[in-house]
Amino acid sequence: xxxxxxxxxxxxxxxxxxxxxxxxxxxxxxxxxxxxxxxxxxxxxxxxxxxxxxxxxxxxxxxxxxxxxxxxxxxxxxxxxxxxxxxxxxxxxxxxxxxxxxxxxxxxxxxxxxxxxxxxxxxxxxxxxxxxxxxxxxxxxxxxxxxxxxxxxxxxxxxxxxxxxxx
Numbered sequence: 001x002x003x004x005x006x007x008x009x010x011x012x013x014x015x016x017x018x019x020x021x022x023x024x025x026x027x028x029x030x031x032x033x034x035x036x037x038x039x040x041x042x043x044x045x046x047x048x049x050x051x052x053x054x055x056x057x058x059x060x061x062x063x064x065x066x067x068x069x070x071x072x073x074x075x076x077x078x079x080x081x082x083x084x085x086x087x088x089x090x091x092x093x094x095x096x097x098x099x100x101x102x103x104x105x106x107x108x109x110x111x112x113x114x115x116x117x118x119x120x121x122x123x124x125x126x127x128x129x130x131x132x133x134x135x136x137x138x139x140x141x142x143x144x145x146x147x148x149x150x151x152x153x154x155x156x157x158x159x160x161x162x163x164x165x166x167x
Contacts, residue, residue, distance in 0.1 A: 022105040023047040027097050029112040032122035035087035036155060038134045039114075039126045042079040043071065043097045050102040054078040057142070060085070060153035061092035061113065065143045067151065067161075071097070081128045081137050083154040085116045090153040092116065134158055 027043035045051050054071040071080035078099075085093055092115055098108040115122075128134045135158035139150055144164040150156045 020103045020105055021048055022107040023051055023099040023101045025097060025099045025107050025109060027109050029109075030114050030126050032115045032117050032125065033085065033093070034119050034122055034125045034127065035090070035116050036084050037125070038081050038084045038128040038137060038155075038158075040079050040081045040128045040133070041071075041095070041097070041126060042074075042077045043099070043109075044077045045099045047099075047101040047105075051078075052100050052102045052104075054080075054097065054099045056080040056082060056095055056097050058082055058093055058095040060090040060151060061094050063151060063153070065141070065146050067139045067141055067146065069137065069139055081133050083137055083139060083150060083156070083159045086153055086155055087116075090116050138162060 024046045025043055027041070030041060033039045041056050043054065045054050055068045056071060057066040057068045059066045069080040069082060071078035082093070092113050094111055094113055096109045096111045098106060100106040137159045139159055140162045141164045144166050146163065148161070148163045150159055150161045
């Protein structure tokens with residue numbers, strides 16, 4: 001009986017490990033946006049278990065470090081609001097979306113570029129229209145050398161910046 005129980009446990013564990021797949025992530029790249037307005041990016045994320053975290057990592061093109069915002073589930077997909085790129089300071093925003101499930105399996109998109117264009121030149125800018133979301137953005141640093149404030153290329157109004165704590 002003991003040998004049969006051990007075999008059953010081993011089979012159960014093997015089946016569980018075999019089904020541990022990374023989340024499925026679908027995101028349509030955004031080609032452009034407008035300056036001085038926060039933008040929202042969305043992605044559809046599914047998993048055989050539970051989706052634990054979805055984030056958008058972003059930076060001004062040419063910057064060394066990415067920052068990120070958490071994406072929240074809104075019933076159909078996950079969305080995150082990025083701070084507004086400053087007019088004249090940021091020409092392109094680089095970003096990717098990453099999802100992690102409850103088994104710590106992760107997946108990410110390719111790195112995409114959003115061109116910052118003058119008002120009217122970008123046909124469908126992903127501008128955040130909800131004032132509460134635009135005024136409640138939390139940005140997290142990914143490296144201690146990013147300092148204690150949002151990079152200069154982005155507007156800080158309504159943005160809380162969380163630095164990496166130095167040890």
